[in-house]
Amino acid sequence: xxxxxxxxxxxxxxxxxxxxxxxxxxxxxxxxxxxxxxxxxxxxxxxxxxxxxxxxxxxxxxxxxxxxxxxxxxxxxxxxxxxxxxxxxxxxxxxxxxxxxxxxxxxxxxxxxxxxxxxxxxxxxxxxxxxxxxxxxxxxxxxxxxxxxxxxxxxxxxxxxxxxxxxxxxxxxxxxxxxxxxxxxxxxxxxxxxxxxxxxxxxxxxxxxxxxxxxxxxxxxxxxxxxxxxxxxxxxxxxxxxxxxxxxxxxxxxxxxxxxxxxxxxxxxxxxxxxxxxxxxxxxxxxxxxxxxxxxxxxxxxxxxxxxxxxxxxxxxxxxxxxxxxxxxxxxxxxxxxxxxxxxxxxxxxxxxxxxxxxxxxxxxxxxxxxxxxxxx
Amino acid sequence: xxxxxxxxxxxxxxxxxxxxxxxxxxxxxxxxxxxxxxxxxxxxxxxxxxxxxxxxxxxxxxxxxxxxxxxxxxxxxxxxxxxxxxxxxxxxxxxxxxxxxxxxxxxxxxxxxxxxxxxxxxxxxxxxxxxxxxxxxxxxxxxxxxxxxxxxxxxxxxxxxxxxxxxxxxxxxxxxxxxxxxxxxxxxxxxxxxxxxxxxxxxxxxxxxxxxxxxxxxxxxxxxxxxxxxxxxxxxxxxxxxxxxxxxxxxxxxxxxxxxxxxxxxxxxxxxxxxxxxxxxxxxxxxxxxxxxxxxxxxxxxxxxxxxxxxxxxxxxxxxxxxxxxxxxxxxxxxxxxxxxxxxxxxxxxxxxxxxxxxxxxxxxxxxxxxxxxxxx
DNA sequence: TTACTTATGTAAAGTGTTTATCATAAGAGG
DNA sequence: CCTCTTATGATAAACACTTTACATAAGTAA
Numbered sequence: 001x002x003x004x005x006x007x008x009x010x011x012x013x014x015x016x017x018x019x020x021x022x023x024x025x026x027x028x029x030x031x032x033x034x035x036x037x038x039x040x041x042x043x044x045x046x047x048x049x050x051x052x053x054x055x056x057x058x059x060x061x062x063x064x065x066x067x068x069x070x071x072x073x074x075x076x077x078x079x080x081x082x083x084x085x086x087x088x089x090x091x092x093x094x095x096x097x098x099x100x101x102x103x104x105x106x107x108x109x110x111x112x113x114x115x116x117x118x119x120x121x122x123x124x125x126x127x128x129x130x131x132x133x134x135x136x137x138x139x140x141x142x143x144x145x146x147x148x149x150x151x152x153x154x155x156x157x158x159x160x161x162x163x164x165x166x167x168x169x170x171x172x173x174x175x176x177x178x179x180x181x182x183x184x185x186x187x188x189x190x191x192x193x194x195x196x197x198x199x200x201x202x203x204x205x206x207x208x209x210x211x212x213x214x215x216x217x218x219x220x221x222x223x224x225x226x227x228x229x230x231x232x233x234x235x236x237x238x239x240x241x242x243x244x245x246x247x248x249x250x251x252x253x254x255x256x257x258x259x260x261x262x263x264x265x266x267x268x269x270x271x272x273x274x275x276x277x278x279x280x281x282x283x284x285x286x287x288x289x290x291x292x293x294x295x296x297x298x299x300x301x302x303x304x305x306x307x308x309x310x311x312x313x314x315x316x317x318x319x320x321x322x323x324x325x326x327x328x329x330x331x332x333x334x335x336x337x338x339x340x341x342x343x344x345x346x347x348x349x350x351x352x353x354x355x356x357x358x359x360x361x362x363x364x365x366x367x368x369x370x371x372x373x374x375x376x377x
Numbered sequence: 378x379x380x381x382x383x384x385x386x387x388x389x390x391x392x393x394x395x396x397x398x399x400x401x402x403x404x405x406x407x408x409x410x411x412x413x414x415x416x417x418x419x420x421x422x423x424x425x426x427x428x429x430x431x432x433x434x435x436x437x438x439x440x441x442x443x444x445x446x447x448x449x450x451x452x453x454x455x456x457x458x459x460x461x462x463x464x465x466x467x468x469x470x471x472x473x474x475x476x477x478x479x480x481x482x483x484x485x486x487x488x489x490x491x492x493x494x495x496x497x498x499x500x501x502x503x504x505x506x507x508x509x510x511x512x513x514x515x516x517x518x519x520x521x522x523x524x525x526x527x528x529x530x531x532x533x534x535x536x537x538x539x540x541x542x543x544x545x546x547x548x549x550x551x552x553x554x555x556x557x558x559x560x561x562x563x564x565x566x567x568x569x570x571x572x573x574x575x576x577x578x579x580x581x582x583x584x585x586x587x588x589x590x591x592x593x594x595x596x597x598x599x600x601x602x603x604x605x606x607x608x609x610x611x612x613x614x615x616x617x618x619x620x621x622x623x624x625x626x627x628x629x630x631x632x633x634x635x636x637x638x639x640x641x642x643x644x645x646x647x648x649x650x651x652x653x654x655x656x657x658x659x660x661x662x663x664x665x666x667x668x669x670x671x672x673x674x675x676x677x678x679x680x681x682x683x684x685x686x687x688x689x690x691x692x693x694x695x696x697x698x699x700x701x702x703x704x705x706x707x708x709x710x711x712x713x714x715x716x717x718x719x720x721x722x723x724x725x726x727x728x729x730x731x732x733x734x735x736x737x738x739x740x741x742x743x744x745x746x747x748x749x750x751x752x753x754x
Numbered sequence: 755t756t757a758c759t760t761a762t763g764t765a766a767a768g769t770g771t772t773t774a775t776c777a778t779a780a781g782a783g784g
Numbered sequence: 785c786c787t788c789t790t791a792t793g794a795t796a797a798a799c800a801c802t803t804t805a806c807a808t809a810a811g812t813a814a
Contacts, residue, residue: 059790060780223689312600436760437810
């Protein structure tokens with residue numbers, strides 16, 4: 001995107017609903033003249049378009065302005081443990097085209113990257129594209145050194161911490177590239193797209209693994225070393241100790257994650273390997289599965305209670321594959337949170353299922369590049 | 378403070394070390410001419426003064442500027458469970474005069490406030506005062522509705538949530554007043570005064586009660602309802618359940634707080650009622666006391682590990698009365714944190730004792746009003 | 755001492771923003 | 785229809801900041 005896109009007025013319209021000239025002027029603290037001038041500039045460049053008029057309050061109704069979604073397109077990539085999703089978005093995060101490809105995180109990252117790059121290239125030239133692609137964002141299931149744009153040093157994604165991921169991808173594609181942890185990006189997308197007024201949000205992703213993203217005062221909380229939100233390996237220590245895939249015992253994941261439920265279901269004779277398999281069994285109503293999911297939800301509820309006590313969010317959202325169990329998962333979380341936290345912290349707290357779909361990670365990734373491309377520095 | 382004090386240049390000098398014209402210019406993104414002009418304006422108003430010269434790098438050495446601590450004075454109040462401390466500061470947070478007064482939080486808040494106001498008035502007219510008082514900050518051992526400037530609704534400070542604390546005090550004293558939770562303010566003061574480069578800090582206050590303050594990305598994390606940092610009532614559940622003063626069982630406080638240790642020591646025949654008594658016994662080397670303090674430190678370490686996993690701070694500071702046990706407290710915290718957290722989260726994490734003294738709360742309070750008085754809005 | 759370096763002061767020209775004023779546009783309500 | 789209200793456009797003077805250029809101040813290194 002061009003220089004003009006760094007106008008804070010454009011950022012405001014990217015993040016929020018259409019606004020009138022006066023609203024923009026007040027939100028940015030500009031004078032009417034300057035606001036109008038900047039609106040003209042953005043409109044003449046095709047960055048924003050007229051949206052409609054507001055209800056009249058006894059006078060001439062105000063025109064509202066919104067971003068032009070077809071000014072540029074964006075690519076969002078979400079690398080999962082087995083599949084990667086690549087989505088072509090317009091710059092309002094509307095889906096234009098999409099592709100899935102299998103990935104093997106234990107394989108050579110160079111090969112995986114090349115496969116991803118080919119798909120990205122193909123999508124950028126898709127007949128459904130509405131503009132040229134301005135950048136690519138990528139969500140990764142690993143701690144990310146956000147400043148450096150690479151996977152943080154010791155990581156589960158073997159070998160990925162060795163390469164300068166952002167520079168490599170950017171050079172290969174000829175596009176600006178931004179990276180972040182997948183849960184962080186899901187959290188950001190969920191908040192920005194579905195709860196724009198919430199300033200303090202905890203997003204729990206319960207899938208094959210468990211993690212959380214946090215927004216405090218409207219800002220994504222990344223922490224000092226890119227490891228924030230690592231709730232999966234908080235010590236839970238209920239009676240039967242379980243070995244976690246991280247090598248420790250008694251982690252939350254080892255009792256409540258999709259892989260742990262699958263492990264327990266396999267022990268009961270089911271053919272079940274990941275969170276998706278668990279949800280299939282759950283949907284079919286297998287009682288053992290329901291029991292395990294309920295138990296999981298209470299364990300996640302225990303951690304949630306700690307998060308609520310520490311962070312005092314106004315919204316706790318549950319996403320990830322296990323959120324497919326819906327109210328059953330929420331029940332366990334609510335039970336523990338209301339049981340353990342102060343009324344003051346819970347009386348106005350909302351506990352909900354994520355409204356975003358499986359594309360949440362890619363949407364967050366696209367929003368991240370967009371944010372960087374429109375950052376005034 | 379006057380209008381000119383809202384200059385971001387002044388705020389920069391308030392928070393940081395003395396700087397040269399060039400450093401100010403770069404930090405604020407101004408041109409040399411404008412920076413010099415603003416420096417002149419601030420200096421002529423008496424807000425800043427010349428500090429000295431920097432080391433020469435082969436040319437004329439740069440002059441450095443610092444705030445004039447005697448431009449205005451500030452009052453900081455820290456209300457504890459039994460005592461309140463009122464300190465008169467210069468606007469660099471240097472101590473000028475000080476007073477302690479007993480308070481009873483169960484008494485009528487109006488009486489306590491009047492007693493406080495009298496002390497504040499007296500200090501403002503103290504012979505040690507160097508300038509007129511610009512505002513008063515207050516630290517309270519309760520969740521605070523920061524926006525409203527009052528104690529959040531259901532509170533342990535009975536009756537205090539009924540009154541418009543900020544407005545009342547402000548009217549009584551004829552001064553701008555700001556309030557916040559005591560642990561938040563201690564956290565802020567500790568970071569700003571002693572770890573200015575740390576952007577992600579967890580401050581644990583272990584005293585008669587237990588709580589924590591958090592700074593993420595340089596900003597104090599207050600949460601949505603003023604209850605953030607409530608780690609004292611996280612469920613700990615080791616074997617012998619203990620009734621907490623909050624009415625629940627198995628809270629961290631019920632096992633690790635000063636009041637809980639005092640309770641256990643009383644059961645062993647010691648005359649011990651609060652954290653200070655515990656530290657006296659500890660200093661005298663009572664073995665039961667040492668054992669209990671060690672156990673407490675491990676419990677606090679357990680919560681600390683959760684905080685480190687979730688927030689990924691670069692610095693974890695222990696303050697409060699129990700921090701008087703020094704390395705013994707740190708040992709238990711370090712043990713649990715290193716045992717339970719990812720190496721990535723701990724390898725560069727510092728775990729230290731607070732450097733601030735008993736005036737930390739009042740310093741934070743003074744910094745809070747100062748921050749508000751110099752906020753450009 | 756001289757040459758070089760960096761810091762600081764001052765003035766002029768140019769850019770962008772604000773404030774103020776006047777004019778026009780487009781709705782509601784009578 | 786007219787009046788009232790609010791939105792928007794155009795313009796000019798005032799203001800703040802930046803850039804540029806030149807001069808001076810105060811150190812270091814030889």
